[in-house]
Amino acid sequence: MKTQYRKKINVCLLCIVLAVTVLTGCSGGPSPGEPGGDAPVTVTVWYSLQGQQEQALLKQFARINNEFPEVRVKSEKFSESGFVQRVYNYQAGGEGPEIIIARRQILFSIYEKGMISPVLADTESLYPSAKAVFIFNKQAFAASWLTDVPLLYYRTDRIKTAPASITDIIEKKGIIAASTASLDLLSPWWIAEGGMLSANGVPALDSAANLTFFNKINGLKKEGRLVVDNTAWDKFKEGEIPYLLALGSDMEKISALSKNTDCIALYTLLGDKGQPLLSNTIGIANSLIKTVPEMESAIRLVEEELITSTSEQEAFSAVAGLPAASDYYTAAAQPSRFQAEVGVSLQNAFYLEGSRYDWKYYQLLADAWTNINSGANTANELRRVQEAAVKVNDQIQK
Structure with missing residues (x-):
């Protein structure tokens, strides 16, 4: 009888142990970044911003690290001079950042070198023309963060x-x-x-x-x-x-x-x-080689946190630029006069996708206008940049 009794106790103890094991397994334990949990996923961000724009960005990185213990944003700043080549060199060696943040012109050059993949962030909150800036071949390769009108x-x-x-x-x-x-x-x-x-x-x-x-x-x-x-x-x-x-x-x-x-x-x-042309736009893109399945969730989280209206509002408060997300201008029960006027401008901004050659022509025309303001003959300058644009077009068509 004692032997049978011991067996029953052992069976009960075994059941309890199994139940605790199952429950512990179902709970998954501590989340990444929490005490006892896995280390947070590190998302490296390279950027080329400076001044108030840089300060606004760093403030958002600190907020994300504080509010989302499962990720850790590690940021590195590099000057625009050589920025594109640096990204290219590191990616060629299988290294570099997961996320790249820079002015439109810089991101265009990085795209042309094939170093970014379609952006992971949901860009539906962006005004259509702000979203279009980084659309190449019908896909968004970056999300507009800040712009200006x-x-x-x-x-x-x-x-x-x-x-x-x-x-x-x-x-x-x-x-x-x-x-x-x-x-x-x-x-x-x-x-x-x-x-x-x-x-x-x-x-x-x-x-x-x-x-x-x-x-x-x-x-x-x-x-x-x-x-x-x-x-x-x-x-x-x-x-x-x-x-x-x-x-x-x-x-x-x-x-x-x-x-x-x-x-x-x-x-x-x-x-x-x-219709304003959104030429002064800062975008957020993700790296071609570092956007791998196991990193996608963390990359998406960081990108989407940056383009939320709250994040962009804080950036604007630092006089860094205008939010590209429509929520900032439409969510308020009574938008300010400023919000209303900027909202009208962004809603009706000139729609020009990144893949259009017109962006290259625009830079030529802007340079010509600068020369005209400095005293150059208007007709001569327009003829000069027209010839340059034709050469650009011929090169692209080859």
């Missing part, structure tokens, strides 16, 4: 009624100040006036519309209707000039000049035709 700021203590249009300002002898007359800043105006980069797949930088627009801007400068110099902001601050053409990311600095400041989208001022 020009706005017209005005002094409400000098201008009692918001301007109806750019034409209205000019006809009433109004004066607009700007610290620069770059094509990035003028892009909505240029597009509204029929500006073009190509027609039927052929470069059209020397088009009559481009010539007419550049001559018009130069004419306004000569007439004193458009004042372009490095004292523009001071003149706006003193109320000497009531209108200021500047980027949306300048809003907080401009508001600090005068509390009597408001803004309006160029899209509205140009008869719903002023």
Whole structure:
């Protein structure tokens, strides 16, 4: 009887041990990054940003590391000079980062070298034109993080009624100040006036519309209707000039000049035709060779955390750029005037996919406009860059 009793006890103990083992196995134990759990997955990020943009980015990395113990973001900064070649060299040796964050131009060069794969992040929250910037062959190879659009700021203590249009300002002898007359800043105006980069797949930088627009801007400068110099902001601050053409990311600095400041989208001022070109966009991409199945979840988490509206709002607060995600502009029950005007601009921004050759033509045209601003002949500059664009097009077609 004692032997049978011991056997029953042993069986019961064995059942208890098995039950505990099963339960422990089902619970999975501590999660990665937690005490007793596996080490967190390290996601290496290379970036080429600096100043306020870099500080905004580092703040987000610290937040992600704090809120998600299962991942650890390890960031490394490199200058834009040599950045593309560095990525190429490391990937050739099977090394390098999982995620790359840089300006549009840098990411375009990295894509052309075949060093990034389709982005893992869900990009549906991005405005269509912001998403399009990094679409190549119908696939998104990066997610837009921050971008920028020009706005017209005005002094409400000098201008009692918001301007109806750019034409209205000019006809009433109004004066607009700007610290620069770059094509990035003028892009909505240029597009509204029929500006073009190509027609039927052929470069059209020397088009009559481009010539007419550049001559018009130069004419306004000569007439004193458009004042372009490095004292523009001071003149706006003193109320000497009531209108200021500047980027949306300048809003907080401009508001600090005068509390009597408001803004309006160029899209509205140009008869719903002023579509900004999102050339000043920072993107987030993932490496071709480091995007492997066991890393995809961690990479996606970091990318999507960066493009959330909360993350981008914090970046904007650091005057780093404008959020590319629509939630920031639409989620608020009562969006601010600034949010509304930027939202209108981004919703109606010029749609240009990354794979379009027009981006190369745009850079040529922007360079020509810089030379024109420095005194070069407009027609000659447009002919020069048209010839360069044709050569680019011929090389691509081969």
